[in-house]
Amino acid sequence: MLQPERHSKILALLSQVGRVYAAELSVQLGVSEDTVRRDLKLLDEQKQLRRVHGGALPLQHENQEYRERHEEVDPLKQRVALAAIPLIKEGQTILIDSGSTCLQLAMNLPTDFNFTVVTPSPLVATQLIHHNNIELIMLGGKVFKPAVMALGATTNAMIRKIHFDSCFLGVCALHPSQGLSIGHIDEAETLASIIEQSEQVITLASYLKLGKMSTHKICSARKIDYLVTDSNSDPKLLSLFAEQGIDIKICADR
Amino acid sequence: MLQPERHSKILALLSQVGRVYAAELSVQLGVSEDTVRRDLKLLDEQKQLRRVHGGALPLQHENQEYRERHEEVDPLKQRVALAAIPLIKEGQTILIDSGSTCLQLAMNLPTDFNFTVVTPSPLVATQLIHHNNIELIMLGGKVFKPAVMALGATTNAMIRKIHFDSCFLGVCALHPSQGLSIGHIDEAETLASIIEQSEQVITLASYLKLGKMSTHKICSARKIDYLVTDSNSDPKLLSLFAEQGIDIKICADR
């Protein structure tokens, strides 16, 4: 294995697990501890990580980073989420996906009528614990950490037993011809199951997500009923979506 | 765990609960008390905290606010939870129940080895999202708001497909002859399913819960393997439990 390969592998591991040990790296990379130390020393000098006795740590501690990221509310996402709320009707059973936009949706759900929320996200569930008008159903299964949601066979099986009036998806890539797509295959499958069980598919996406595509396809654009986005979106792109039967909702500007 | 990791964890705990004890840190961090003392001494020299006999305190006056905000952390429950941590072994699959004591357990799980956590509580799940060494499985189902946990037929079905090395239950009533009991029938059934699937049953209960009984029986005391409690518990009561084969663990005082 070449030096730059090792370096990127070390950095990948670091961001994945938050710490690396020199001794372990030596085994994992198949080189001597000396080489690992030289690598770590180099990466430290390049400010790519923080060298400490016994191994190395990321520059900013992951937890803090996440907390900050989590506490700061993106106003754009919040506006998109707010614009989607009128689509919820009394007595419905809706699914709310994981992701920051959907979390915003969860934080702003109506309190003046009753409905049921199903979610694969522990964060969304936690947010809804104290809404007395909401019947909350958690989807079970292995929690996929990067997306903070339950997914996989168990989750899919549970989804297939539920019929949703609508599902609210915080998409990460929506393309006119390629449809909805996402970076992880299991995530794609679980989202596809959800869509299969939903009367209406409602996607929440800021202009940054439109016209993009990712690795694993979830469904074609035709399956989508609503797209809630913002006024920065390209009108041509939006008309392409409209041609495929998607009802477009633009959120307020401020 | 690397030294700087310990340091940031100590500081994080400090800002969360407003005080740390050397002896507790030793358990939480998996190192000797000497090492903890050296850590505290270092952090004190770096003006990151104030060292005091028995532990350490935050420096800033804003800690007053912090303490107010996080006053909900019951130190008694935290100590009981800490005493249960050594019962977790590498590679195990454990279930962590809902409830404040179990939430404390979740907040203090070891980070230096891998294991799997299954939980019906969105709060526990949210807490564990950032533990990279923990494989997290959420139990799905209707969320029972008063207990903040998934329960019912769907949940029970999912439980029956999993075998737990041990389950950690934050009991609300444990009586020598009546066993474990609880106020809601569905909760009782779900907990019974969990116990059925567990190799070891570990109960966490402050002295306030012992000798009490509630409406719906979960299981007899004989099914319980460990009772982790505090030194305020009535010794006679404890010996009655011990007679039924329960291993009693008393948490540290203070």
Added chain:
DNA sequence: GATATTCCTGCATTATTAAGTAAAATCACA
């Protein structure tokens, strides 16, 4: 004031690192 914790000091043990050197691989250039 007695007792029990908690703390500090020195020391032994272990793990980790640094420095120096040699072998191997890679590269530059004829």
Added chain:
DNA sequence: TGTGATTTTACTTAATAATGCAGGAATATC
């Protein structure tokens, strides 16, 4: 293709750092 320079890696040894343990000192608790 061959030769020497350069880089990269591995090995050895000495130094350093981190940790845990055992005692006596300090501190808190009753």
